[in-house]
Amino acid sequence: MKNWVKICFFFLLITIFIIPLAACNKKEVLNVKVAEVTHSIFYAPQYVALEKGFFADEGLKVELTTTAGGDKTMTALLSGGADIALVGSETSIYVYAQGSNDPVINFAQLTQTDGTFLVSRNKIENFSWNQLKGSTFLGQRKGGMPQMVGEYVLKKHGIDPKTDLNLIQNVDFANIAPAFASGTGDFVQLFEPTASVFEKEGKGHIVASFGTESGHVPYTTFMAKQSFMKENKQAIEKFTRAIYKAQVWVKSHSAKEIAEVIKPQFEDTDLAIIETVVDRYKSQGSYATDPVLDEEEWNNLQNIMEKAGELPKRADYKTLVNTDVANKVK
Structure with missing residues (x-):
């Protein structure tokens, strides 16, 4: 009888102390x-x-x-x-x-x-931003940060986006890369990994970084x-x-x-x-x-x-x- 009492007391201790402790240790998700x-x-x-x-x-x-x-x-x-x-x-x-x-x-x-890069259709050994003047530039959607940074960098280098080049901004984000690949534009502003993929496949060449040019x-x-x-x-x-x-x-x-x-x-x-x-x-x-x-x-x-x-x-x-x-x- 005494042994039975001891066993019951033992399980009571488990119920009182160990089970609640385990519940407390379980991290709330x-x-x-x-x-x-x-x-x-x-x-x-x-x-x-x-x-x-x-x-x-x-x-x-x-x-x-x-x-x-x-x-x-x-x-x-x-x-x-x-x-x-x-x-x-x-x-x-x-x-x-x-x-x-x-x-x-x-x-x-x-x-x-900024996370975009300037990609040229043709390989350029000694790139300068002035080479964009008179070109067709396939930019990002108007009102978004990529477009605003793009124009900021162009102006920083003395290029007026409205008069010094042919700026295209009416292409949806998802279609910018395909548009360039199909022949639209001399330069394009692209995110990675598309820019690197294009370079690897010979569809374009990364010549500058908008992120480096625009600052933090x-x-x-x-x-x-x-x-x-x-x-x-x-x-x-x-x-x-x-x-x-x-x-x-x-x-x-x-x-x-x-x-x-x-x-x-x-x-x-x-x-x-x-x-x-x-x-x-x-x-x-x-x-x-x-x-x-x-x-x-x-x-x-x-x-x-x-x-x-x-x-x-x-x-x-x-x-x-x-x-x-x-x-x-x-």
């Missing part, structure tokens, strides 16, 4: 829906965070959706279809200018330069509605910490190592091309090394928008940028 403006090697640190399990380590389950275009990405965010958007910072300014009572806040920076800007950032950030502080902090871990990892590893990690995200792209693209972006400092968006970059962005005639009104840095979380995780 937070679901976060992220809409990215496009799926690009330009966003390598985000994919490193996914593939290396940095989000999972923070107790996050990230549902990533490609929304193909700044307008669609912002619509997903504003409608609640996404919790966080990865898109150009200019979109938050457009929303702010429309008088939103729940502004979109930039809280973590991913890329800090908050080209692509993670943003969320102000209300979401207030109501989900823990999720935002965990998300930002995972991104920062990935940024540190990318900074300290080779292009080859990064390419191998993110290859599952780009199954149809050769590993060698991925490595070339990562190396190109790393070399020109496109990947932000921490998530803090500083005020100088913010002002440079608005100056570029203003010179392109696309800035509806200037937005104060502290109004649309929150660096509290980014600084905390650093």
